[in-house]
Amino acid sequence: MPQKEGKAPSVFGNRFLQTILLSNILLQIGIWVRNFAILLFVSEKTNQDPYAISLISVAEFAPIFVFSFIGGTFADRWRPKRTMIWCDLLSAVSVFVVLLMIHYGSWQSVYLVTFISAVLSQFSQPSGMRLFKQHVPEEQLQQGMAMFQSLMAIFMVLGPMLGTFAYSRFGLETSVAVMGIAFLLSALSLVRIPKDKTEQRTDAAKGDFRKEFKEGFHYVWQSPVLRSLGFVFMLAGLAVGLAQALNLFIVTERLGQPKEFLQYILMVSGAAMLIGGGIVAVFAKRVAPQALLAIGMLVGAVCTVVVGYSTNVALTLVVQFVNGLVFPCIHIGISTMILKWSNESIVGRVNGVLNPMFIGMMVVSMSFAGALKAAYPLVSIYTGSGVLFLLGALVMLPIMSQKAPETVQPVAAE
Template sequence: MTASQPSSASSLLSNRFVQVILMSTLFLQSGIWVRNIAILFYVKKMTNDDAFAVSLISVAEFAPIFVFSFIGGTFADRWRPKRTMVWCDLLSAVSIIAVLFAMVNGSWKAVFFATLVSAILSQFSQPSGMKLFKQHVPEHLVQKGMSVYQTLFAVFMIFGPIVGTFVYQTYGIETAIGIMGISFLLSAASLALLPRDRQDDRDKQKSQVLEDIKAGFRYVLSSIILRKLGGGFIAAGLGLGLIQPMGIFLITERLGKPEDYLQWFLLVNGIAMIIGGVVAMSFSSKISPQKLLAFGMAVDSLAMIAMGLSTDYWLTLGLQFISGLILPCIQIGINTMILQNTEEAFIGRVNGILNPLFMGSMVVTMMLSGVIKNAISLVPLYVLAGVFFLVGVAVLLPLFKLKGGIQPEPNKAVGNS
């Protein structure tokens, strides 16, 4: 990095795009957390704590990632990114009006529709946001920008449930859903402040959607960096899926504490993520994203194994803090590697291919985690999760040989987008 490339926080935050995208994220996360908590409490109330009905909330939130992620990424590469994001927010707000109308007429199950629609539209909006990040943020500020972005998400992991609970318990489900709609409108208004989409985004060569999809897969397969990153995604998803539903059993069975102690683990994790994001922002320009990612996965793997072995509450809580502290390194490393090693024309499709690899592998082991726990017990389960993360580190190790930062590879056998 040269002296002409300042990487200070003030330089980053003075970037107009960063200011607008953070403002949009602030509004969106406020609405999403109010929605998540309010709908959770509402569905539990309306179904008398039916676990199946509650699980459908997660289905409505995560299923679109499998069905629409690559489709959304493909069209994000074809459409103007700013316009796509604005329209996604506006359509989400319109869907909220339909949900409120249905609820007024007695159909409480319409709350699932609110989650489903916004989750689908996010599969078009999110890759467009990454594309704008590629356009408007200088490369030497990308990793620091991702640090700020992830820190904002960590803040909402702490305060989002508090705000959502307050809104629902004080004002009810209709107000909570209404706040979600207003949040989408405010996000759209914020995004309108972005510079106009580039001319070349409008005048792209028109190709068949199927050809764009094939070109996206060829692009990923032709890049050793993206292939290795995909392998790391799968390993991390398999490991995380194993322990994601098991936290409550770690507390009750391994540590012998009541169920409500889970809230302290979540609180500690959120606080650690905020601290980790700030720390990562301070040194992110001094370490390559592939090393940042591998370091985060290696430390997280050891923390998982130690948490499974520990029988001391305070030690386990400390390990939870370490895990949260390191998580931003993983998230920042992943997003930075994608942005730095993907041509702008392919960012949507690369996201659409890699994200389902992580989510798909995580869901597979989430579904099997209960069966595996019963078969081998809780401790080996956490050890196995840690081993999966170590496998992910091993997959990424060859990228350490790349000197001077990773650059996009030649676009061989890709074809036009």
């Protein structure tokens, strides 16, 4: 836990938050340039072959299933600052190695860029959560997460434009090089984070990996709050996957607009998420994270159903704005609950257990979205997605009144 000697600095004056946000800005620049450069390159190279394009998503999401549990366990054993720096450095090295392969004609190696950075992020991201737990005072956790969410929203708006500009102006090799440089600068910026606690490494080194791996699942299952959060993750993943996969058909079939109109819907949502993240940052101390998550799920349920029914462009844009406005409540509520209800020694494993539940269900629903679209009308599918959001909100009811413990229990002994 962060030490509380005297008055804690404001959330904007917290050196750790300043550093981790700077690091994330650099990473987001690299990731968005990479994502769009590879997407556009593969699309051109394969004449828009759906299989080749879908492999990009496989390279990005597959490591989450395979390495999230393992990465979370190792993140609890290793020194988190050192882990994050090494992950960024290794990502940068892998990018430049792949860049040489691309230069000498092996264009298929572009998939490796996405795959390797996705694998390393499964070790780096839970380490970042541990550092949040160490260096951000309890009362500032929700505000810190809100700032993090606002940054993600900014890049949801600017990222596609930045990536498209980089590729169209400079080409694939320069775009990939930008990613490598961004990871190097991120690693350099993380040097500002306070040193890791040496005793954490000593304790972790004594443990048995298989036992610690199982403890992550056991810890989540024992906690009523974290267990409920797991069900919310799965329901939200199913709902989000369906809605995202069929957004294009909302534009073309329900609104009668060309497919290019989708970018305006995404920009409206991104701008709303930025505003919503700022609002949550201001009022974060007054609202319990369970309430934030329930509000996000309830409003998401209503907005998803309305989007499915709407044939009016203005109404759809307004509803998408409202949905984007409250979407940060889901992300911030979930992240804050993981941090507040998890002991510092196991927060990486808790994150490693819960995160694949969302991504896994999202990929599952995306996979079935095409078959559902062929069998049912869009209105029915979006109504079903809204019901999933509603069920997620109802799962929160038994834990709404629970308060985060001042001292979170360590891993229970067997």
